[in-house]
Amino acid sequence: MSRATKIVATIGPASSSPEVLERIIRAGVDVVRLNFSHGNAQDHIDRAVLVRDTAKRCGREVAIMADLQGPKIRVGKFTGGKILLEKGSRFTLDAECELGNADIAGLDYKDLPSDVKQGDRLLLNDGLIVLAVDAVEGSKIITTVVIGGELSNNKGINKQGGGLSAPALTAKDMEDIRTAMAFQADYLAVSFPKSATDMELARQLANVAGAAHGHKPALIAKIERAEAIPALAEILKASDGIMVARGDLAVEVGNAAVPALQKRMIRMARDMDRVVITATQMMESMITNAVPTRAEVSDVANAVLDGTDAVMLSAETAAGKYPVETVEAMASICVEAERFEEMKLERDFVDKSFTRIDHSIAMAALFTAHHLDCKAIVALTESGSTALWMSRHRVRMPIYALSPKESSVRRMTLYRNVRPVHMQFSNDRDEALKQAEILLVKNHALAIGDSYAITCGEPMGAPGGTNMLKLMRVNR
Template sequence: MRKTKIICTLGPSTDSEEILRQMAAAGMNVARFNFSHGSYEEHLARLNLLRKVRNELEQPIAALLDTKGPEIRLRDFKGGKVFLKAGSTFVLTTREVEGTEEICSITYRDLPQDVKVGTRLLLDDGLISMVVSKIEGSEITCSVQNSGYVSNHKSVNVPGVRLSMPYLSKQDEKDILFGIENGFDFIAASFVRCARDVLDIREVLDRHKCDHIRIIAKIENSDGVQNIEEILAVSDGVMVARGDMGVEIDFTEIPIIQKNIIWHCYNSGKPAITATQMLESMMNNPRPTRAEITDVANAIYDGTSAIMLSGETAAGKFPVEAVKTMAAIAERTEADINYDKRLRNRGLEDHMGIADAMAHAACTTAMDIRAKAIVTVSKSGETARLLCKYRPTPPIIACVTSEQVYRHLSLSWGIVPMVMPLVKTTDDLIDTSAELAQKAGYLKEGDMAVITAGVPVGVSGSTNMIKAHLVGASLLSGVGVGKLVGVGRICICKTEAEIRSKFHPGDVLVLPSTSNDILDQMKKASAIICEEPGLNSHAAIVGLTLEKPVIVGATGATHKLKDGVKVAVDAERGIVRVMPQ
């Protein structure tokens, strides 16, 4: 099972229902809506298409609204684009003019007050560099440093300058309201500089009584990097937005910053998203470059929760192939990571809360008993998110009652969200959650699972129970000898004569006691179940000598079991389980 989640940006290339369905089948966990582009009508059409596909496929694909943020952009050029020549003069103005090779309007009216002569300006994500040579009224005269084309609405970045514009624009607030009204699950807040920026968005959500949208802070500038800890404290996750970050900050710092942000998220138990140019060559090619493959893999080695596709799916020629490629890289990389070793080596905090301590204990217990899954029943999803903080090897099956929480957990590393009905008792909670995991194929009869939940049932934040749970009912138990499992059909023999007439090689011999007189038959049995107790008994010694699964002290075995039933004899656990007949 792939643990790292995949975010796909929707756009013109995904407007086909069939393409979106194939992307979902290939591994899309979250759909991103980039509000720097497109109209509300276009976004709503894509959201409705997403809802249709995720309902048909019964997948918890979340919807993420990515805000424009406090950005500066060029306005329109005559003919759509112009060529700027190195050494030429280019004017940015707050007046409304039609753009030419000499002048263009910008969206931020106070930029002339925020910059000074010598300030470096970057156009179109840094493709064109300019230096301010003169400021006069509403106009900023610049010297073009390198040649290139620039077109309508391209970005204007001012590295190292703190702009005086408010963080939350009227347009962003309007977009957030659209997200509230249309049931988006996440808001990705662009250009977050400090905790206050995140709180501004949270105040908008609170004002509209919205508690169902979680906030992802996009780190894209030096302020955001410096204030990562305070930002993380008030947000629900972080995106390493390497596009604008690479413009605002020296690009040689990006790998170091990426690792640092992922580490902070990893330790806080909040999702880290690694984004921008991960498979960019796949916008035009069906296969990625070797460098892109390594980039995706390294983010996973670092511990990222999710990896994101931008233009590759929104406007690329191969959106489905891009998702398949990302999923394949993630699965192969995860297979190379020893998560048990990482958990053993992970240092513990000096003072852990009860929920955190329970999550850590559940993960270490699952490792110690080689559990096939960790099943958690959670009202808010917080217990599940705490579990993924410790990166356990088995999948985390999160059983929730809320559709919104169901989709929220689709972003979290290693979590398989499932919707379960409301239950009233602890026994019902354990049985229902284990049954859901079994039906979905994550558990089977005889598997061990760790189940964690809160008692009393249904109270948020009350996780206080861990149970090592054996899936399926055992027919019998006793004292196991060895660690092997034997599978065969039961042959109940109370006398030596019965053994010689009934037994077939490969059967599971069930007897009151054993002796050397039946040693030949014992050698040919797949397993032995003996009512006689004691690890010094004849059956126990033979089992150890022949390296054969044996259970001794199986009281009433010759009466409780039935001839011909196919069973598994698990010596390590000392139990007998029914197998498919």
């Protein structure tokens, strides 16, 4: 695989059959997202088993990301299923309303009247409908329609500028964490975190639930609340990565603010040795069309050029008419964009100091392999940390990360430019290096005459013990 940027794809009705799932994995999916906003626990368990079996049949390493629903801040249901709101009309949101009509709607989130005041603006259905709050009377929010349109059952509500007090983790999320740990999800995506505390609680719950299975997932913070922006550094420290979730975030901070925020978040994540996924409407038109728009092509390409680890597909592969074609199109855009990436390795190291031996070895391997124009960089790694550090910098050669731990191999599928490979290590260093070269030659990653840089740790098998860099050439 020549592509460095990874692809996350959501599976749903359009992609849950063994045949389609196999085709999208072969087309280039690296991480499968299970959206816990839909389906029940058994649905997700069955799909996780299917993903594992299909990936094995394809000879691919594919991770699973369990994406928690988070708080449901939505309108209730309507008589007839939908209504039409006219600009200038009065409309009431009532936490005690059971079934709505053209004048009033119920609320799934019963505390919304406590979170808003006169003058606030509420944005419904991804911002397509805008309501101005005129007054709050007990359980009722009296509003005037600023931008009207069709409103159907269970559409989302955002407050412009943020400020909703709903907790990031609901009772449903806590139960879903237990489900995700039962099938050992590699990544757990937490919706609507506002602070590092939200992520720390999610990690504690996941570690407790995963203990019975000997499993600890990596945590992804979905940045979709306005409050998360000033707390971004703290959230990053408490997480293994972030998702630039542009849908709800755009509704809260405004569409125009999102592109610059996206660049800032990608840069911060890379600087702090965290992974980053760019998501939401990347190939939206391909839900119904066989080819993307030119704007979508540019959107994906710009995320790649910004340095994102992965680009994500949601409804395009979960419910769209062309899930396989969408993955193929996204993969080709990534490859083409990567051809024009700016290499700035020397600048990356200016004014940088490394206090850890393993981190220093990883950086030395990058720098040396880059200047010697090696064919590849190879890391023998238990935890995957060495490969993660290497993946934060752009080089033209691939990084092959060999690990005996299946959990580490799957986690590394999300790291940009890292090709994870499962391999059991010999306790003898020289024998392990020999095994690695044989395996990579067998897999056509290396050929006779190729030079490469390889890192490992002594004694073998100790996490965090990378302390050796060797320059090699394939002679057999």
